[in-house]
Amino acid sequence: MLSIKNLTKIYKGGKKAVDNLSLEISAGDIYGFIGHNGAGKTTAIRAIAGVMDFDKGDILIDGHSVKEDGLFCKSITAYIPDNPDLYEHLTGIQYLNFIGDIFKITKVERENKIKKYADAFEITSNLGDLISSYSHGMKQKLALISAFLHSPKLLLLDEPFVGLDPMAALVLKNTMRELTDEGSAIFFSTHVLDVAEKLCNKIAIIKNGKLVASGNTLELTNGNSLEEVFMEVVEHA
Amino acid sequence: MLKQCLKLFKVQLLHMFQINEIIHSKDKRKKRNAILLAFTMILLGLCLMLYVGIMAASLSYINMTNLIPGYMFATTSVLTMVFTIFKASAVLFGSKDYDLLTAMPIKPWVIVVSRFLTMYVSNLVLTLITMIPSALVYGVFAKPGFRFYLMTTVGLFFIPFIPMTLATAVGAVVTGISSRMKHRTLFVTAISFFATVGIIVLSLSSGNVTREMISDLTKIMTEQINSMYFLAPLYTDALVNGSLSSYILFIFLSIIIFAIFVKLISWKFNAINSALSSKTAKGNYVLKDLEISSPLKALYKKEMKRYLSSSLYVLNTGIGYIMMVIFAIAVLVVGIEKMESVMEMPGLSKIFISVAPIMLGMMASIMTTTVSSISIEGKQWWIAQSLPVKTKTVFDSKILINLTIALPCSVISSTLIAFAVSATWLSLLLLYLVPVIYILFTTIMGITINAHMPTFNWDNEAYVIKQSAPVLIAMLVGMSVAGIPIALIFVLNNLASELIVVVVSVILSLVTFVLYSKNNKMELKLIQQQK
Numbered sequence: 001m002l003s004i005k006n007l008t009k010i011y012k013g014g015k016k017a018v019d020n021l022s023l024e025i026s027a028g029d030i031y032g033f034i035g036h037n038g039a040g041k042t043t044a045i046r047a048i049a050g051v052m053d054f055d056k057g058d059i060l061i062d063g064h065s066v067k068e069d070g071l072f073c074k075s076i077t078a079y080i081p082d083n084p085d086l087y088e089h090l091t092g093i094q095y096l097n098f099i100g101d102i103f104k105i106t107k108v109e110r111e112n113k114i115k116k117y118a119d120a121f122e123i124t125s126n127l128g129d130l131i132s133s134y135s136h137g138m139k140q141k142l143a144l145i146s147a148f149l150h151s152p153k154l155l156l157l158d159e160p161f162v163g164l165d166p167m168a169a170l171v172l173k174n175t176m177r178e179l180t181d182e183g184s185a186i187f188f189s190t191h192v193l194d195v196a197e198k199l200c201n202k203i204a205i206i207k208n209g210k211l212v213a214s215g216n217t218l219e220l221t222n223g224n225s226l227e228e229v230f231m232e233v234v235e236h237a
Numbered sequence: 238m239l240k241q242c243l244k245l246f247k248v249q250l251l252h253m254f255q256i257n258e259i260i261h262s263k264d265k266r267k268k269r270n271a272i273l274l275a276f277t278m279i280l281l282g283l284c285l286m287l288y289v290g291i292m293a294a295s296l297s298y299i300n301m302t303n304l305i306p307g308y309m310f311a312t313t314s315v316l317t318m319v320f321t322i323f324k325a326s327a328v329l330f331g332s333k334d335y336d337l338l339t340a341m342p343i344k345p346w347v348i349v350v351s352r353f354l355t356m357y358v359s360n361l362v363l364t365l366i367t368m369i370p371s372a373l374v375y376g377v378f379a380k381p382g383f384r385f386y387l388m389t390t391v392g393l394f395f396i397p398f399i400p401m402t403l404a405t406a407v408g409a410v411v412t413g414i415s416s417r418m419k420h421r422t423l424f425v426t427a428i429s430f431f432a433t434v435g436i437i438v439l440s441l442s443s444g445n446v447t448r449e450m451i452s453d454l455t456k457i458m459t460e461q462i463n464s465m466y467f468l469a470p471l472y473t474d475a476l477v478n479g480s481l482s483s484y485i486l487f488i489f490l491s492i493i494i495f496a497i498f499v500k501l502i503s504w505k506f507n508a509i510n511s512a513l514s515s516k517t518a519k520g521n522y523v524l525k526d527l528e529i530s531s532p533l534k535a536l537y538k539k540e541m542k543r544y545l546s547s548s549l550y551v552l553n554t555g556i557g558y559i560m561m562v563i564f565a566i567a568v569l570v571v572g573i574e575k576m577e578s579v580m581e582m583p584g585l586s587k588i589f590i591s592v593a594p595i596m597l598g599m600m601a602s603i604m605t606t607t608v609s610s611i612s613i614e615g616k617q618w619w620i621a622q623s624l625p626v627k628t629k630t631v632f633d634s635k636i637l638i639n640l641t642i643a644l645p646c647s648v649i650s651s652t653l654i655a656f657a658v659s660a661t662w663l664s665l666l667l668l669y670l671v672p673v674i675y676i677l678f679t680t681i682m683g684i685t686i687n688a689h690m691p692t693f694n695w696d697n698e699a700y701v702i703k704q705s706a707p708v709l710i711a712m713l714v715g716m717s718v719a720g721i722p723i724a725l726i727f728v729l730n731n732l733a734s735e736l737i738v739v740v741v742s743v744i745l746s747l748v749t750f751v752l753y754s755k756n757n758k759m760e761l762k763l764i765q766q767q768k
Contacts (some may be wrong), residue, residue, distance in 0.1 A: 051622035051762050070760075075625035085616035087539060089546035097527050101535030102624050107527060115524055128522030 001027045001185035002048065002154055006057035009043050009209075017043040018054070019209035025185050025202070027153070030176055032200035032217075033189040034230060040209040041189040042082060045158050048187070049079035061154055075103065078147035082158040082189075084139055088132035092123065092142050095131060096149065103150040110149060117145040120171045136163040144172060148179070155179065157188035161195060173199055197226035205233050238347055245338075245351035252696070253355060253704065270690050274706035277713055282362070286370045293374035302378045304462060306389075307473030309371035310396065311466035316367070317360045317400040322432055325401075325408035326425070327549045327699035328352050329502070334696055335510050346503035353405070353499070359704070360397040368393055379477075388476060388484055398491040399468060402498045407432055409502055413509050425548035430559070532626050536634035543613065544606060544638055550613065553702050554639075557603035558646035561672075564600065565653035568593075573658065590660050591734035592723050594667045595741070597650050598675030599723070601643055602715030607683030608708055610635040611764060612692045612701040622761045629757040632684050639680045647672040663735060671742050678745045679715050681752045686710050688756060688764050718745060 002025040009018040018040045025031045035041050046052040048059050050070050059066045061073040086095055093114070100110035118124040121141040131139065140163045147155060155176075161169050176186050176199065190196050196203060197217065203226065204214040213220060213233045221229050251257050259271045293305045329352050338348055372389045375381070408429070415424045462469050468487060475484035530538065544550055568576055573586045614621060621631050651669045660668065686707040695701050702708070722741045726734045 049623050051619050052765070053760070053762055070762075071625050071627065074623060077623075079619075079623045081619055083616075085619070087543065087617055087620070089542050090539065091522075093522065093524075093527075094542070098535050098539055100527070101530045102532050102626060104532070107529050111524065111527055114527075118524075124524065125520050125522050127524070129519060 001025055001029070001062060002187060003060040004044070004048065004057070005059070007044060007047060007054055007059060008056035009040075009047055009052070009054045016209050018047070020057070021206070021209070021211050022057075023204055023211065023214060025154075025187050027183045027185050028180050029185045029187075029202050030180050030200045031185070031187045032196035032203045033187060033206065034191070034193065034196055034203065034226075035189075035206035036234065039206045041206060042158055043209075044206070045079070045156050045187070045189060046081075049077065049156050050074050051079070075150075076153040077156060078150065078152035078154070079156040080140075080143045080147050080158065080160060082162065084143035086131050086139055086143060088130065091130055092127035092134070095142060096127070096146055099146040099149055105150055113149050114145065117148050117175070120175070121145065121168055137165060137168065140164055141168055144175075148175060151179075151182070151184070153184055155184060155186040155188070157186065159190060160188055161190060161192055169195075193226045193230060197221065205230060207234050238344060241343055242347045242351050242354075245343075245347065246354045249351060249355045250358065253358075253700070270706060274709065277706070277710050281709065281713055282366050285366050289367050290370035290374055293371040294378075297374060297378040302375060303477050304459060304473075305371050305375040305379075306476040307459075307462045307469045309367055310472045311462045311469040313364050313367045313396060314400040314466045314468070317363060317397050318404045320363065321356060321360065321401050321404035322408055322429060324549065324699045324703050325356065325405035326412040327697060328356055329405065329409065330412055330510055330513055339507065339510070344503070345506040346499055349499055349502050349506055353401070353495075356401060356405075357397055360401055361394065364393055364396045368396065382479075384479055385476060388479075392472070392476070392484070392487070395488050395491040398495045400466075402495050405502075406498055409505075409509070412513070413505060422546055422548045422551070426551045429548060429552050430556070434559075434563070533630050533634060536626070536631060537637050540610070540634050540638045541641070547613075547698060547702075549699055550606070550609070550702050554604045554606045554609075555642060557600045558643055560603075561597055561600040561650045562646050562653075564596070565650035565657075569653045569657040588726055588730075588734060590658050590664050590668075591738065592726050593654050593658070594651075594671030594738060595675070595719050595722050595726075597647065597654075597668075597672040599716070599719030601647060601672055601676045602679045602719055603712065604708070605679045605683040605711065605715075606639040606642065607635050607680050608687050608711040609701045609705065610638070610683070611687040612695070612705060612707070613698060615693050615695060615698075615701075618691075618693050618764075622764075627757075628759050628761050631761060632756055635684060636680050639683070640676070643676045643680070644673065647676055667735065667738050667742075671738060674742045674745050674749070675719065678718065678749045679711065681749050681756065682714060683707070683711055684756050685752045686714075688759055691764055693765075 002023070004021055004023040004025075007018050007021040008016065010016050021040075021044055023031075033041050033045070043052065047054045048061075048066065050066050050073060062076055064072050066073045087098070090098065096114050096118075097110070100114075105113075114127075115124070118127060121144070123138060123141050123145070126134070126138060131142065134142065140160070144160065147157075160172060164172060173195075180186060200217050202215065203217050203220055205212050213229075217226070220226075259268060289309065293309065296302065296305050296308065329349065339345075368389070372386075376386070411425055411428045462473075468490070471483045471487050471490075474480045475487055568589075573589050577586045611618070624631075648669070651672060655665055655668055690705075690707050690710075692701055692705055718741070722737050725737050729737075
């Protein structure tokens with residue numbers, strides 16, 4: 001579903017934010033992307049989402065290059081940044097309807113999906129209020145609902161659990177499993193290693209823009225905790 | 238406390254002039270843009286200085302040298318009021334760093350003074366631009382002593398205080414009242430608009446009444462200046478007659494009015510900010526039928542909601558169009574001969590039908606919504622970048638917002654003028670067509686400039702709407718494309734005026750087409766603030 005080939009992003013000034021990163025994410029994968037602050041996780045995710053240009057390599061989503069066929073890639077992808085700043089002058093329902101219009105989702109489908117996810121995240125009664133009145137967690141929930149609206153084949157989430165209450169975090173985890181069961185792929189960054197270990201079937205560890213470890217979660221941890229593996233890999237890489 | 242105030246002021250200056258970005262950015266484009274901005278500002282300043290110098294000199298040639306200091310003082314003060322009234326509330330109360338600052342051990346007056354100083358800097362620049370050339374012209378013609386130069390130099394720094402204080406006070410009162418209102422944007426927009434139009438109309442009409450009454454032109458002018466701004470007689474007395482008591486009174490009034498104002502604002506600063514940040518949330522929504530739109534319509538609706546959510550945005554971009562309609566109404570009601578005297582443009586009535594289309598175009602070119610429409614997305618720009626829509630669709634939605642506001646105003650204005658003057662069919666055609674061409678040009682050019690010089694990390698929308706480089710550049714370009722043909726028609730004394738208008742229109746249409754095509758080929762992900 002997602003093929004990252006030798007991705008390199010160099011910032012003006014010469015710093016390599018992502019250095020020759022290659023990864024394969026298949027349909028059905030919940031792929032965790034971990035690394036310390038400034039390791040290059042967000043840059044890589046932004047490049048995949050098509051909101052940031054990159055210098056070398058290529059990214060294919062469902063066989064289509066994000067450089068050459070960006071619009072198609074975006075139409076089957078959902079992306080949520082680490083701090084989702086949404087259109088504050090719109091109400092929650094107006095924002096969801098806006099996303100529905102852009103992704104050309106049918107009326108019935110969008111109404112059903114909004115009801116399903118807004119009820120699950122317990123945010124339905126707040127959808128008529130301006131987003132500017134929302135708390136951080138409510139904005140995160142709204143961003144997640146907007147991402148689920150068009151049943152994306154690829155879901156890119158940057159720190160999706162930050163700001164969510166325990167109930168919402170559980171809803172998110174269940175929805176992630178539900179989506180991958182239906183054939184979607186999820187690639188997400190997190191600092192919560194416990195969640196990554198339990199939720200992800202595959203893990204990639206990045207340090208200073210370089211991939212230092214990746215693979216099946218069970219094989220990678222090999223009986224140890226992900227925290228131990230992470231510390232070991234990052235210290236010795 | 239003073240140290241804290243200066244620290245805050247320094248932080249705001251660093252942000253306002255993007256000094257850190259210029260110093261620490263490793264991007265050459267960023268530095269190039271900064272140089273371009275500085276060049277544009279210097280050019281604008283020089284043009285204004287030249288204009289002021291010519292104005293002052295023309296007063297001397299008609300033996301009114303003694304009126305120069307008072308006239309320029311009053312004009313500068315009115316301009317400062319007009320420029321401040323729009324942004325005062327946004328600068329004082331609209332900053333996103335309010336929570337950060339109030340959580341620190343800083344007194345409200347320190348924040349108020351530091352913000353006021355930020356506005357003071359830009360107004361002081363305006364004061365220097367208008368007062369220095371006029372003082373020099375006065376110096377050449379009146380040959381005053383050293384005392385004049387000393388008093389002028391020290392006085393320069395006090396001139397902006399009272400107009401800024403008055404304008405900010407109006408802004409603060411409006412914001413204070415509106416903070417409890419549901420439709421606060423509408424209220425602030427309406428009040429600010431009427432206040433601005435009021436200031437302009439009052440300062441223009443004061444001279445118009447006396448013009449026909451008295452034959453003594455000096456007396457008329459003196460009355461006009463004095464009615465323009467209440468402190469003008471005091472300033473004239475101080476500078477022209479060398480009255481030290483008037484001078485000290487002027488300085489004293491400037492300081493005391495400012496101090497009282499700071500005290501009052503500091504008293505209610507937290508209350509107003511808290512009221513502004515409190516949001517209405519009902520939390521009783523029930524899912525209803527949703528209206529389906531095309532991607533372009535959805536983006537357009539989103540853009541329109543953003544536009545109407547900011548009174549500062551509406552006022553700054555709408556004022557040119559509204560002035561255009563007011564101008565056309567004035568032409569119809571007052572008549573062009575009288576307009577000629579009000580606008581102080583002798584000979585206007587003879588060539589009016591030739592320059593009217595471009596004059597309308599010029600008013601439409603003052604400001605466009607598009608020139609800040611990309612930057613205003615701020616930290617939400619990622620949404621547009623990640624959506625599966627073409628660049629053209631995103632830009633078209635922004636263009637349509639400006640056209641929605643501008644085109645009706647243009648058609649109404651052209652129609653009003655068409656009724657007011659007799660014209661040939663070609664003149665009529667140009668009267669309708671040329672303003673539209675200007676509007677299209679400035680709208681598309683606004684996108685081009687903003688896409689090349691976006692600012693997304695602002696923490697006060699006043700920065701991108703009023704002070705950013707794209708806004709200044711667009712204003713300069715807009716004034717040039719209208720000013721040059723108008724000047725040509727004046728200089729050539731209406732000879733081949735229709736040809737000039739047609740040629741300029743054709744050139745602008747071609748440039749607009751090229752810019753539109755180029756804009757649509759841009760990649761949204763490449764439109765990023767450089768780090």
